[in-house]
Amino acid sequence: xxxxxxxxxxxxxxxxxxxxxxxxxxxxxxxxxxxxxxxxxxxxxxxxxxxxxxxxxxxxxxxxxxxxxxxxxxxxxxxxxxxxxxxxxxxxxxxxxxxxxxxxxxxxxxxxxxxxxxxxxxxxxxxxxxxxxxxxxxxxxxxxxxxxxxxxxxxxxxxxxxxxxxxxxxxxxxxxxxxxxxxxxxxxxxxxxxxxxxxxxxxxxxxxxxxxxxxxxxxxxxxxxxxxxxxxxxxxxxxxxxxxxxxxxxxxxxxxxxxxxxxxxxxxxxxxxxxxxxxxxxxxxxxxxxxxxxxxxxxxxxxxxxxxxxxxxxxxxxxxxxxxxxxxxxxxxxxxxxxxxxxxxxxxxxxxxxxxxxxxxxxxxxxxxxxxxxxxxxxxxxxxxxxxxxxxxxxxxxxxxxxxxxxxxxxxxxxxxxxxxxxxxxxxxxxxxxxxxxxxxxxxxxxxxxxxxxxxxxxxxxxxxxxxx
Amino acid sequence: xxxxxxxxxxxxxxxxxxxxxxxxxxxxxxxxxxxxxxxxxxxxxxxxxxxxxxxxxxxxxxxxxxxxxxxxxxxxxxxxxxxxxxxxxxxxxxxxxxxxxxxxxxxxxxxxxxxxxxxxxxxxxxxxxxxxxxxxxxxxxxxxxxxxxxxxxxxxxxxxxxxxxxxxxxxxxxxxxxxxxxxxxxxxxxxxxxxxxxxxxxxxxxxxxxxxxxxxxxxxxxxxxxxxxxxxxxxxxxxxxxxxxxxxxxxxxxxxxxxxxxxxxxxxxxxxxxxxxxxxxxxxxxxxxxxxxxxxxxxxxxxxxxxxxxxxxxxxxxxxxxxxxxxxxxxxxxxxxxxxxxxxxxxxxxxxxxxxxxxxxxxxxxxxxxxxxxxxxxxxxxxxxxxxxxxxxxxxxxxxxxxxxxxxxxxxxxxxxxxxxxxxxxxxxxxxxxxxxxxxxxxxxxxxxxxxxxxxxxxxxxxxxxxxxxxxxxxxxxxxxxxxxxxxxxxxxxxxxxx
Numbered sequence: 015x016x017x018x019x020x021x022x023x024x025x026x027x028x029x030x031x032x033x034x035x036x037x038x039x040x041x042x043x044x045x046x047x048x049x050x051x052x053x054x055x056x057x058x059x060x061x062x063x064x065x066x067x068x069x070x071x072x073x074x075x076x077x078x079x080x081x082x083x084x085x086x087x088x089x090x091x092x093x094x095x096x097x098x099x100x101x102x103x104x105x106x107x108x109x110x111x112x113x114x115x116x117x118x119x120x121x122x123x124x125x126x127x128x129x130x131x132x133x134x135x136x137x138x139x140x141x142x143x144x145x146x147x148x149x150x151x152x153x154x155x156x157x158x159x160x161x162x163x164x165x166x167x168x169x170x171x172x173x174x175x176x177x178x179x180x181x182x183x184x185x186x187x188x189x190x191x192x193x194x195x196x197x198x199x200x201x202x203x204x205x206x207x208x209x210x211x212x213x214x215x216x217x218x219x220x221x222x223x224x225x226x227x228x229x230x231x232x233x234x235x236x237x238x239x240x241x242x243x244x245x246x247x248x249x250x251x252x253x254x255x256x257x258x259x260x261x262x263x264x265x266x267x268x269x270x271x272x273x274x275x276x277x278x279x280x281x282x283x284x285x286x287x288x289x290x291x292x293x294x295x296x297x298x299x300x301x302x303x304x305x306x307x308x309x310x311x312x313x314x315x316x317x318x319x320x321x322x323x324x325x326x327x328x329x330x331x332x333x334x335x336x337x338x339x340x341x342x343x344x345x346x347x348x349x350x351x352x353x354x355x356x357x358x359x360x361x362x363x364x365x366x367x368x369x370x371x372x373x374x375x376x377x378x379x380x381x382x383x384x385x386x387x388x389x390x391x392x393x394x395x396x397x398x399x400x401x402x403x404x405x406x407x408x409x410x411x412x413x414x415x416x417x418x419x420x421x422x423x424x425x426x427x428x429x430x431x432x433x434x435x436x437x438x439x440x441x442x443x444x445x446x447x448x449x450x451x452x453x454x455x456x457x458x459x460x461x462x463x464x465x466x467x468x469x470x471x472x473x474x475x476x477x478x479x480x481x482x483x
Numbered sequence: 484x485x486x487x488x489x490x491x492x493x494x495x496x497x498x499x500x501x502x503x504x505x506x507x508x509x510x511x512x513x514x515x516x517x518x519x520x521x522x523x524x525x526x527x528x529x530x531x532x533x534x535x536x537x538x539x540x541x542x543x544x545x546x547x548x549x550x551x552x553x554x555x556x557x558x559x560x561x562x563x564x565x566x567x568x569x570x571x572x573x574x575x576x577x578x579x580x581x582x583x584x585x586x587x588x589x590x591x592x593x594x595x596x597x598x599x600x601x602x603x604x605x606x607x608x609x610x611x612x613x614x615x616x617x618x619x620x621x622x623x624x625x626x627x628x629x630x631x632x633x634x635x636x637x638x639x640x641x642x643x644x645x646x647x648x649x650x651x652x653x654x655x656x657x658x659x660x661x662x663x664x665x666x667x668x669x670x671x672x673x674x675x676x677x678x679x680x681x682x683x684x685x686x687x688x689x690x691x692x693x694x695x696x697x698x699x700x701x702x703x704x705x706x707x708x709x710x711x712x713x714x715x716x717x718x719x720x721x722x723x724x725x726x727x728x729x730x731x732x733x734x735x736x737x738x739x740x741x742x743x744x745x746x747x748x749x750x751x752x753x754x755x756x757x758x759x760x761x762x763x764x765x766x767x768x769x770x771x772x773x774x775x776x777x778x779x780x781x782x783x784x785x786x787x788x789x790x791x792x793x794x795x796x797x798x799x800x801x802x803x804x805x806x807x808x809x810x811x812x813x814x815x816x817x818x819x820x821x822x823x824x825x826x827x828x829x830x831x832x833x834x835x836x837x838x839x840x841x842x843x844x845x846x847x848x849x850x851x852x853x854x855x856x857x858x859x860x861x862x863x864x865x866x867x868x869x870x871x872x873x874x875x876x877x878x879x880x881x882x883x884x885x886x887x888x889x890x891x892x893x894x895x896x897x898x899x900x901x902x903x904x905x906x907x908x909x910x911x912x913x914x915x916x917x918x919x920x921x922x923x924x925x926x927x928x929x930x931x932x933x934x935x936x937x938x939x940x941x942x943x944x945x946x947x948x949x950x951x952x953x954x955x956x957x958x959x960x961x962x963x964x965x966x967x968x969x970x971x972x973x974x975x976x977x978x979x980x981x982x
Contacts, residue, residue, distance in 0.1 A: 063916070103573070154843070157802065477980070
């Protein structure tokens with residue numbers, strides 16, 4: 015097929031964007047001076063990474079940068095003749111975030127926002143066997159039958175683009191061959207990640223502007239409360255999604271250029287949709303449905319009118335009314351309901367709540383979402399420690415509100431650049447070349463609930479007097 | 484070829500080989516105040532050699548050997564002037580992770596030093612990952628336990644690798660494990676040779692990985708598995724003909740479906756020569772084999788090896804996708820002798836964290852699936868099933884064999900024996916700061932070959948001894964008896980009393 019060209023690859027440009035404050039590290043170096051023998055060649059001068067030479071005290075923070083440079087090889091600990099150097103776990107690190115937004119997740123997000131790189135490490139996987147929600151599934155790979163790849167930036171073309179909006183199950187043409195009824199209103203987004211202003215955070219107008227700049231550069235959308243809309247210049251409108259509340263809702267106030275709006279689920283949502291459609295027929299509308307009992311029926315009713323469904327879980331990826339079920343279960347359940355009703359291919363299903371790692375994007379898609387909203391990760395990209403001081407009216411320890419828009423934009427793009435590359439890794443291993451095809455491919459994943467019981471469920475019987483090694 | 488019996492094989496000796504570093508890390512630290520009167524009581528009662536007396540002064544010389552609260556006669560209680568106290572070592576808690584807990588690391592170092600399991604104070608059997616191996620326990624049901632004399636060598640822990648009864652070599656390994664592939668370039672030549680020499684001493688094999696077959700390995704040809712992987716680095720007819728086992732690497736657990744990547748910094752002149760590449764340029768090992776898109780193509784590969792070296796055993800190393808059972812059967816029909824399944828949680832080389840955690844299934848699920856599928860197909864006894872990907876302890880070995888494997892491959896465990904503490908920075912800068920996974924000449928010098936070979940030998944002698952102890956408890960006389968014996972296991976999450 016001469017002359018047929020693949021579209022240009024979607025690449026997110028990243029570059030190192032240094033942190034403004036010293037990050038908190040998992041462990042720290044404790045080096046005693048008392049009893050030092052003043053060896054001719056001190057172990058500190060022999061550090062492979064030179065951390066003792068490059069250390070520095072950040073004056074406004076009183077944190078020694080040494081802990082951030084230390085790579086935990088323990089050579090100084092193990093070589094000092096007087097055993098004066100030790101490593102110990104940093105209680106401040108352990109106190110970061112909460113049970114869900116764990117110190118490890120936060121530190122990993124900081125790294126990605128700073129470097130724009132995929133986290134890579136040697137010596138195998140260090141984490142738990144499985145966990146709740148997305149941690150209870152593994153994605154597939156294919157041994158042989160699939161396109162060849164040479165590393166992640168190799169020649170293989172993988173599209174992460176997705177469509178938002180209602181797709182028709184068929185098109186109609188008149189006798190002249192012209193499309194009847196116009197082309198479907200669809201928004202093409204180059205990666206299945208939309209950004210939403212997080213529920214809390216020391217978010218200033220500059221922060222919002224930085225996120226908007228990132229959304230525009232990435233070609234994705236930033237969803238923000240309608241009352242913050244005026245903080246931004248008009249030329250950002252195409253990349254902004256106003257989140258309307260039920261009160262004070264005025265469809266005529268939607269700025270020109272806006273392509274997608276979101277309203278919360280309410281009993282008379284149809285009336286709202288009609289008034290929106292009346293004011294702006296080309297507008298895409300998303301309705302957020304809490305991940306809770308009855309969400310499947312609500313989703314189905316929305317689907318029938320072509321509204322975008324947005325299933326919203328809790329901040330820790332659970333159902334809002336049932337802590338035993340996770341966002342993973344919610345997406346699967348809604349997706350399957352739409353499949354059973356033969357309407358899944360016509361509508362868009364978005365999911366949000368606790369999406370905290372790149373793998374969650376791939377897994378949410380495999381469970382049946384078309385795309386996800388992320389919120390706290392773009393705040394953590396700005397060095398947020400999830401201390402929640404801002405929710406109590408206290409100052410932000412890392413002064414997020416003082417960060418410049420361009421720094422905010424670059425850190426956000428770094429994070430999403432790293433996530434995009436990780437999505438390529440997962441899709442590449444599966445031999446999947448289109449994110450649209452990933453949606454609902456539960457057969458290309460392995461679920462803990464299926465595997466564990468079928469493998470080990472019969473290995474439980476113990477009789478009296480037996481000995482367990 | 485004459486079959487060597489396990490009784491004719493002479494095991495290597497354990498030679499105590501302490502840490503390369505002057506301050507080994509243990510779980511506990513002892514503190515001595517100036518009240519000490521140097522009476523020598525602590526030196527006298529401690530069975531582990533923690534305290535020493537020299538020139539009338541008493542020192543704590545070996546903190547790391549203290550077993551802490553497990554000690555039946557603690558020195559700090561016996562001290563007449565209460566000059567001693569014992570505390571948990573904060574360095575210890577800064578080590579390790581869920582899979583390789585500080586306990587597992589320190590007990591592995593103990594095994595590499597002493598050739599035996601630690602006496603007490605350390606959990607050396609399981610990690611803290613909360614699933615799989617770490618929730619499985621070996622269970623000794625009524626009336627089965629035999630004598631526990633570990634010196635009794637009537638017990639056979641060896642493994643026959645060729646079950647096809649074809650014209651290829653008959654190869655028996657003396658222990659149910661061999662060294663998994665770690666390439667020249669990703670680890671130092673000293674690390675590689677240490678593993679090879681230990682493999683030879685233990686009567687087993689070690690794989691070259693995908694990085695060529697350095698000439699230094701010549702003395703170990705009979706114990707080398709050479710790898711043919713997608714980059715075909717350093718593969719030639721000559722290397723295929725030098726060995727008894729050739730391994731096709733289709734995929735690896737650390738980065739299933741992603742291929743390999745050696746950073747430019749690690750492509751030193753030696754590595755470049757070995758791989759027939761250019762110094763300083765990164766090397767990609769693509770994924771998958773450019774020439775294999777079906778089982779028939781795979782057979783063509785196996786036939787190619789058999790044409791070059793008709794006596795060679797062919798091993799096929801694959802990862803653990805949903806259809807891993809089909810892949811295993813396909814490999815059998817293509818003519819492979821060994822199917823080597825590499826589970827997703829293992830691996831030694833640098834890999835994206837997202838791949839290590841999420842892509843492909845843990846080995847604990849894959850082995851039972853493959854074992855039963857091969858049984859249903861009626862070919863289980865024609866194929867040797869090798870498991871890898873997160874095997875850390877002799878208990879892991881016993882558990883995965885009870886789940887259906889014949890034997891295992893190790894990788895990270897060997898590195899831990901050499902003093903790896905899993906800082907995970909194998910790939911950064913000049914490579915491993917501890918001199919294990921590096922090609923930096925200065926860092927490489929941190930390990931001497933004699934030391935490295937003996938540490939790995941000791942380590943696996945401890946594994947062997949522990950396996951024998953387990954088999955005796957189970958009343959078994961050979962490790963073969965344990966294959967697929969899931970009744971010897973109990974999973975803590977599903978534990979219930981028989982009614």
